[in-house]
Amino acid sequence: MLVVPTLVGIMVINFVVINYAPGGPLDRIMSDLRGIEGGVMSELRGGDDGVGGGEHSDVGERFGDSSDEEREILESLKEQFGLDKPPLTRFFLMMGRYAMGDFGTSYFFDRPVLLLIADKLPVSLSLGLWTTLLVYMISIPLGIMKAVRDGSRFDVWTSTLIIVGYAIPSFLFAVMLIIFFAGGRFLDWFPLRGLLSVGWEDLPWYEVLWDYVWHVTLPIVSMVVGGFATLTMLTKNSFLDELGKQYVKTAQAKGLGERGVLYGHVFRNAMLVVVAGFPSAFVGILFTSSVLIEVIFSLDGLGLLGFEATINRDYPVMFGTLYIFTLLGLFLGIVGDVMYTLIDPRIHFEGQR
Numbered sequence: 540m541l542v543v544p545t546l547v548g549i550m551v552i553n554f555v556v557i558n559y560a561p562g563g564p565l566d567r568i569m570s571d572l573r574g575i576e577g578g579v580m581s582e583l584r585g586g587d588d589g590v591g592g593g594e595h596s597d598v599g600e601r602f603g604d605s606s607d608e609e610r611e612i613l614e615s616l617k618e619q620f621g622l623d624k625p626p627l628t629r630f631f632l633m634m635g636r637y638a639m640g641d642f643g644t645s646y647f648f649d650r651p652v653l654l655l656i657a658d659k660l661p662v663s664l665s666l667g668l669w670t671t672l673l674v675y676m677i678s679i680p681l682g683i684m685k686a687v688r689d690g691s692r693f694d695v696w697t698s699t700l701i702i703v704g705y706a707i708p709s710f711l712f713a714v715m716l717i718i719f720f721a722g723g724r725f726l727d728w729f730p731l732r733g734l735l736s737v738g739w740e741d742l743p744w745y746e747v748l749w750d751y752v753w754h755v756t757l758p759i760v761s762m763v764v765g766g767f768a769t770l771t772m773l774t775k776n777s778f779l780d781e782l783g784k785q786y787v788k789t790a791q792a793k794g795l796g797e798r799g800v801l802y803g804h805v806f807r808n809a810m811l812v813v814v815a816g817f818p819s820a821f822v823g824i825l826f827t828s829s830v831l832i833e834v835i836f837s838l839d840g841l842g843l844l845g846f847e848a849t850i851n852r853d854y855p856v857m858f859g860t861l862y863i864f865t866l867l868g869l870f871l872g873i874v875g876d877v878m879y880t881l882i883d884p885r886i887h888f889e890g891q892r
Contacts (some may be wrong), residue, residue, distance in 0.1 A: 542869045549865050550634065550858070557857070558626050565575065572734060633858060642859035647851045652859035655844060662840030666829045669755065670762040671821045678767045678811065682774025687801070689779060705768035710831035713761035717835070729757050732837040758836045762829065770820070777809040814878065820869035822864075842862060 551552050617623040624632070636643065642652040696835035721729045730736070734754045739747050781787065782805060790800045833842035841860065 542866075542873075544860070545869060546865055547634070550862060551630070553861055554626075554630050554633075554858070557854070576683065627820050637859070637862050642862070643855040645848075645856050646853045647848075647855070648853070652769065652855050654730070655856060656841065656860060656863065659839060659841045659844045661843060662830055662838050663833070665734065665755065666758060666762065666832070666838070666840065667821060670766060670829075671817070673763050674766045674770055675817070677763070678770035679774050679810075681767075682771045683778055683801070685771070685775040686778035686782065687797075689775075701768045701771055704764045709761050709765040710835060712764050713757065713835045715831055716757045716761060732753055734838060758829075758832050758838065761832055774809070774813055777812055778805060781809045811879065818875040818878070822868045822871050832833045 591789065614623075622629070644651050645655060648655060681697065686695060688694050716729075717731065719725050721727065721731050730753065734751060735747065736750050736754070738748055742750065787800055787805060790804050795803070829840065830842035830845060832838070833840045833845050837843070845860060847853070848860070
């Protein structure tokens with residue numbers, strides 16, 4: 540029930556912020572028009588999407604010293620993009636089209652927004668899936684070991700490493716990896732651009748697979764280092780909480796060994812929060828953590844697309860991707876709630892008395 544008002548609220552807030560932010564597509568186009576003598580106009584075919592805001596009512600005043608021809612071009616572009624309408628009208632028109640599945644055409648790429656997302660999604664999906672998989676493969680066993688050895692030297696020095704990894708932003712760690720391993724100042728072992736080398740189509744499948752692994756190693760390592768700290772501590776605390784409960788003491792009193800107690804009784808209960816949080820963790824890694832990584836490593840994914848759309852004030856791409864991924868995130872949140880009930884039948888969402 541909360542999906543619709545949450546989605547609308549997010550869109551309203553972002554629309555208002557961008558509507559009153561300085562600059563916009565018309566400013567960018569007119570600047571290019573003056574600097575390149577109109578060459579940028581060849582990039583603007585179609586696009587009566589009318590989304591976004593950013594163009595203040597005084598946009599014409601900012602070009603008050605323009606020639607009559609420039610003013611005519613400016614008015615034509617405002618009409619073409621739908622920016623001649625009031626902000627409230629633009630917002631309702633935009634949301635109406637989105638509800639019908641029409642996300643418009645990019646101002647600067649001259650392609651439908653959905654096709655742009657479909658082209659860029661495999662790169663971000665690849666990074667997100669591998670990062671999430673590795674984070675869970677590292678965090679869960681490490682968290683269990685830390686819980687079993689709570690207070691030991693192993694627990695102390697692994698906690699130190701986790702804190703250091705959590706404190707270093709992923710983009711800063713990416714820069715460090717480039718300096719040390721990608722031809723920065725020391726070693727030149729890994730490439731800096733793309734997921735595959737030029738001419739990969741002519742390679743056999745096993746060489747394509749190796750080339751892919753070679754390209755994604757540094758980006759994925761950058762994202763994993765900062766992503767496993769929270770999950771590791773969550774796993775550890777969940778196991779510690781379960782280990783102190785009465786059913787564990789009862790199982791131990793019956794003579795059940797440590798592994799039997801840990802994996803036969805504690806594991807399922809302790810992993811409830813960890814496993815049920817997988818959808819939200821995946822969304823967070825896919826749509827937030829990879830943005831700067833894609834920009835740094837020149838990976839043509841959704842993060843780089845969003846960055847370029849923001850720089851160019853490409854409102855159809857900005858609002859279209861925001862709408863789609865917000866809706867996806869809300870849906871996966873529901874999936875996470877359902878997973879709670881599947882993992883632990885004791886949990887349900889009926890009214891409690």
